[in-house]
Amino acid sequence: IVGVGVETVGTDAGAAHSFDPPFPCHSFLLGANKYGLTQLANLAKLPATGAVLVVAPLKIVGGSGSPVRALALVPRS
Structure with missing residues (x-):
């Protein structure tokens, strides 16, 4: 992911608290100055691009x- 230049990773693959160390992807992504977003709702309502x-x-x-307040800005059609 880091090698191809992805800025943000979004997933809803479940919690990784049982891994050793816990949340290994969190540490990897944050260490590469990348963010991981989980459990976002209503993504199907967003356009594929834009x-x-x-x-x-x-x-x-x-x-x-951290909990977040996530807002999607969608161009007017």
Whole structure:
């Protein structure tokens, strides 16, 4: 993912708290200055291209994740 220049990864593949170390993808992506987004709703309502996603995470010291307020800006048709 990092090698091909992806800026943000979105997935809803479940929690990885049982891995050792826990949440390995969180650490890998954050270490590469990339964000992972999980459990987003209503993605099917967005167009395949053209939307801009605005995400506002909390800055949690020592954390590997945060709740966010996610907004999709969609061009008028």
